[in-house]
Amino acid sequence: MxxxxxxxxxxxxxxxxxxxxxxxxxxxxxxxxxxxxxxxxxxxxxxxxxxxxxxxxxxxxxxxxxxxxxxxxxxxxxxxxxxxxxxxxxxxxxxxxxxxxxxxxxxxxxxxxxxxxxxxxxxxxxxxxxxxxxxxxxxxxxxxxxxxxxxxxxxxxxxxxxxxxxxxxxxxxxxxxxxxxxxxxxxxxxxxxxxxxxxMARPERRSDANPSLFRRSGDGLLLLGAHPRLRWMFVACFCMDFAFLWPAEVALPLRAASEGWGIGSVAAALTAFSAGALAAAAAGAVLAHRIPVPVKLMVAGTGLAVCLGSMALVPSPALLAVAACAVGLFSGLNGPALVTAYQQAVPEGRLGAAMSTFSLSSIGAAPLSLAAFSSISAPLGVTGTWLLCAAVALFSPVAAALALRSPVTRKAPGAAEVSVAPEPTATAV
CATH class of the missing domain: 1.20.1250.20 (MFS general substrate transporter like domains)
Structure with a gap:
């Protein structure tokens, strides 16, 4: 790197x-x-x-x-x-x-x-x-x-x-x-x-570079296929984004309306989430290098999923805002850590292609989440679908744990593959 x-x-x-x-x-x-x-x-x-x-x-x-x-x-x-x-x-x-x-x-x-x-x-x-x-x-x-x-x-x-x-x-x-x-x-x-x-100098020309920009645009997908650590980190990020969008965009206003809490409760929950995420990101800017990787990836990811599910069950707007703030806190810690772990696992000279594919995980998760969970919510109801979203979010820390157990491959596809042992999970990202 x-x-x-x-x-x-x-x-x-x-x-x-x-x-x-x-x-x-x-x-x-x-x-x-x-x-x-x-x-x-x-x-x-x-x-x-x-x-x-x-x-x-x-x-x-x-x-x-x-x-x-x-x-x-x-x-x-x-x-x-x-x-x-x-x-x-x-x-x-x-x-x-x-x-x-x-x-x-x-x-x-x-x-x-x-x-x-x-x-x-x-x-x-x-x-x-x-x-x-x-x-x-x-x-x-x-x-x-x-x-x-x-x-x-x-x-x-x-x-x-x-x-x-x-x-x-x-x-x-x-x-x-x-x-x-x-x-x-x-x-x-x-x-x-x-x-x-x-x-900053222009990168050296790759010996295995494809002459066509169109062909090079698929390098990010090839990296996911060739490197287990990248693949599992991609899955971890996608699961979290996929699980979060429907509750935030659809379920939150639906529950507020059904409970008679009014639009103010939605605004309060979103504000509390943003405040929690900002506070965690600010703390991460100072202390992220001192927090162990498992805490940021697995513990924070699990906490995010649990708090996301609790938002579907809390009995009052005040507790809804508290749960949303907790989701924001865990999200502000977990999100940058996922990005960092993904960046650090990318083979040298391929970070641009890897980040382009990584960005598609968030962009693609939004419409898929809205379409999938909206159709499921008809038989399951809002609360049941919301809890299902929380269960899907639990796959993110599991995928992150599998990523940390996978070797880091420093060479890109097409070059001589050189793998090293998994990095110690206690090292700060």
Whole structure:
């Protein structure tokens, strides 16, 4: 795994380069906040222009290209390096948003939104894996968990700050104003990325590299097939995301309505979850390297599943909020640890492809969760289906335990395979 360029070569654990990590977090906070503001503003504008059908078109125009370009983004990050991908894609995104703001100011139709959504989603897909690669370059292995926890904090705060900002701007001003604010966030991230990636050389050309970018886009799936540790970590992440989406998006408001608790209980539960997740991520940014891996992966994963199930049984809105806060606490500890363990198990030179496939586990889990559990809820009911989701979440710590027992293979598929014994589970991620 590539470490920070400034890491010392002595036997002691290298320290984090907090200046670069701070710049990374600042840039990501700005660009993610702008992205969520733009998402809300585009959805609202689509409703005004064409109702529910228009919103569906705009969302699909953003999400489908993003999912597709994730695969190519990983291959590009491995071949060109994170610096080239991030700087070029972010600069292009900045130009697109500025041009989109000018067009949207004089247009009164849906097509500018669709065009911006397609390009925006494609560029986000390209830069997603590169950001994951960049984080491993900035943080040495001993402190990668802390960096991932800090990044998780940014991703938690971005919708909290960006969504109301986008809603206010689109009502008080127009979609063009929101696009310009999002462009400003891109500009901040571009400056931060330029500083953070300064001095990072382009990766050496792989001897086994496929000449076609299309063929290289499947490297992440090949890695899952060849490496048991990666495969089990992928399963652990997918099970958790798959089990969590339906209770949060569907079951929570349904239970609040059936119990007569009102929409305020839903808001309180979601707020409590966010507060718990933020608190755990903040603690992880300071202490993640001191917490043993089994605690973060198995104990926290089990606690998350148990608390998720308890939300289906608590008798009052207050206890529902307490259980949601506990879910957030365990999630803020478990989520970054899963990402870190996955990153550390990836063979050298293939992190971009691996992270692109890893991102698809979360993107693919959402629609599958909503479709599967919504159909099951008819015969089982809301409470029974919610408890089933909690049972599925218990497979995540089991898969994580199997991953830690699997050997780490340092070579990629196609090269001479060299496996090493499983890393001691007491080592902090």
């Amino acid at each position: 590539t470490t920070s360029p400034s890491a010392p070569s002595s036997g002691a654990a290298p320290a984090l380069d907090w200046r670069r990590i701070g710049s990374f977090a600042t840039g990501q906070a700005a660009v993610q906040c702008g992205s969520f503001a733009l998402l809300i503003a585009m959805s609202w504008t689509a409703v005004q222009l064409g109702g529910r059908h228009a919103v569906t078109i705009v969302i699909l125009a953003s999400t489908l290209p993003r999912a597709l370009m994730l695969l190519f983004g990983g291959a590009l990050a491995d071949s060109l390096g994170p610096r080239a991908v991030l700087l070029r894609a972010t600069a292009t995104r900045l130009v697109v948003l500025v041009v989109g703001a000018l067009v949207a100011a004089s247009a009164d139709s849906l097509w500018p939104l669709i065009a911006v959504a397609v390009v925006e989603g494609s560029l986000l897909g390209l830069t997603g894996p590169a950001s994951g690669v960049l984080l491993t370059r900035l943080a040495p292995k001993e402190h990668l968990g802390r960096a991932n926890s800090l990044f998780a904090m940014v991703m938690r705060l971005a919708p909290i700050a960006g969504s109301p900002l986008g809603a206010w701007l689109v009502v008080a001003g127009s979609l063009s104003h929101v696009m310009l604010v999002s462009a400003a966030g891109c500009a901040v991230w571009l400056l931060c990325a330029f500083y953070v990636t300064r001095g």
